[in-house]
Each structure stands twice: as structure tokens, then as C-alpha cells.
Amino acid sequence: MSTFTAVHEPLEARDVLLGRTTHVRRILPNRNRRMIGAWCFLDHYGPDDIKRAGGMWVPPHPHTGLQTVTWLFEGEGLHTDSLGSRQLIRPGQLNVMTAGHGIAHAEVSPESAATLLHGVQLWAVLPDGVRESAAPDFTHVADLPTHVGDGVRVTVITGELDGWRSTAPSFTPLVAAEVGLEPGASSTVHLDRGFEYGVLVVQGAVRVDGTDVGRNQMSYLGQGRPELSLTAVEPHDESVVLLLGGEPFEEEIVMWWNFVGRSHEEIVDQREAWNGEGLDWVPERFGQVADFDGDRLLAPPMPNTRLKARGRLG
């Protein structure tokens, strides 16, 4: 007997211009569905021809209270940060950065990069108990658990799926995985009934528990599912899905610009700690990104209204 109602809720993306050149499809936060587990932010971009579109160019900017996860399907990226990290990233590899009390980083397309750039940028909220105490950290994981068979390829990016576990640091029960399906291939993955899930199709088209989800579409799948069947319906190319899930995150948070806090006042403090007296000022809380050829990004003015803490459903 079924103990849950199968949800299939489309999450519409909106177009956002990032920096001067990069258009992204912002899927989280969404109006009525701000998070999936602790995943509070999801930008999907490309495939873009970087020779034409200009490539990734995100100058040094700060983060607080979250982890950033960079995951590429095509192309290359160069990450630098205020801890002194300098890391190239390629498809199949993971960059995860824990902001804690404060960190700054930059992400650009290296000059040597391949023509096409296609990827996602995710943020996971840090729970209140660790968001100030978690040490700022950058971890690059070059080898993630990947399971291949019967036309199906599963890579666990964060957390655990079907007994395969990523070594990426995380602070709440959550999962991210890439599933590649050759034309006609099917896969069933086991889910955690206590998690909520969503799937984003980044290439091809996939039948998800009987419902077709097209390229660049995301479907929120709710909680209580014991498993999920995925079948490629695109007849010519591999279909690729990003599966996201996690235990519903029950804390209310304030997300503004690149900061995640719990109150308006905290965000005001974080903004002042970064902007200071302008570009020549040293933001001690966040540190400086060395060797960046350009200015850091200052935060915009605060809105005229007070920022409100919001829960996962808005």
C-alpha cells in the first residue's frame, strides 16, 4: 500500500545575469519552494560557447553560513579563494567550499578552457549549530564514487546513494548525484523516505517515475518515496540528470546577496564587514583573494525594507 502521495511539482527557472557575461537559470530559491533539504540555491548554466558568451567571470566575493558546490558537465573552471587555494576543476570533479564565519573566492574560465561551459552552482545552508564554528575550508575531490553498468552511470557528488558515499564534507543529511543514461537505458535508485528530492534534467529527456521531464526542467518530488525510476526518452544522445535531496531543513534563514544568516542585523554586519570603506579597504573577516586581475565585487545597497527570515516553503 502506498504511504505517500507522489508529487511532481515543476520548479520554473528564471534568467539571471551573473557578472557581465554569464546568463544562468536560477531554480532555487523558487517562489513556493525555497529549498530541497539544505540545498538553498541552484544556478544552472550552459552549455555556452565561452568564446562568444565570454565565459565565467565572477570576481572575488564573500560568503557566510553556507557551502558552495561547483559541478561541471562540460568545460573547465578556475577557483581561487582567501585561504590561498588555486584549483582547476573539470567535469566529474567537485569543488566544495565551506564559508563558516566568512570566506571569499573567485571563479573564472581559465584561458586554456574548452569551448563549451555547462554546469551548476549549488549552496547548502549550514545549520545554526555549526555555521559560525565550522572552519572556512576548500576541498577539491577528484575521485568520486562512480558506478557504471547497463547504460547507466551514477556519480555521487555529496552524501550517499545506493551504498556509494562521497567524501565531500557536509553538515546536514543531504545528497547530490549525477545520473547519465544512454538512449533507452533505465535505472532505479533507492531513496531515503525521510528526504525530500528533486531532479534537474541537464541533457536529453528523462521519464521520472512515469512523468517526462525535459531538458533544463526541474521537478520537485516531495518526501516518502522509497525509490525512483529514471528512463532515458531522448533517442539519440545520453540523458543526464542531477538528483538533489535532503532532510527538510526546518530553520528559517535570511539569504541576501552572497550571505546566509538568521536576521536582518547579521546581514547588515556581514555586508559592512565586506564593503568597509570601499575597494582599498581590507575585509579582515573574509580575507583577500590573491592574484586576481581585477577588483573585488562590492555588495549592493541594502533594500529599504527589513530582510525577513524565511522557511523552506517561503
Ligand code: MN
Ligand atoms: Mn560564490
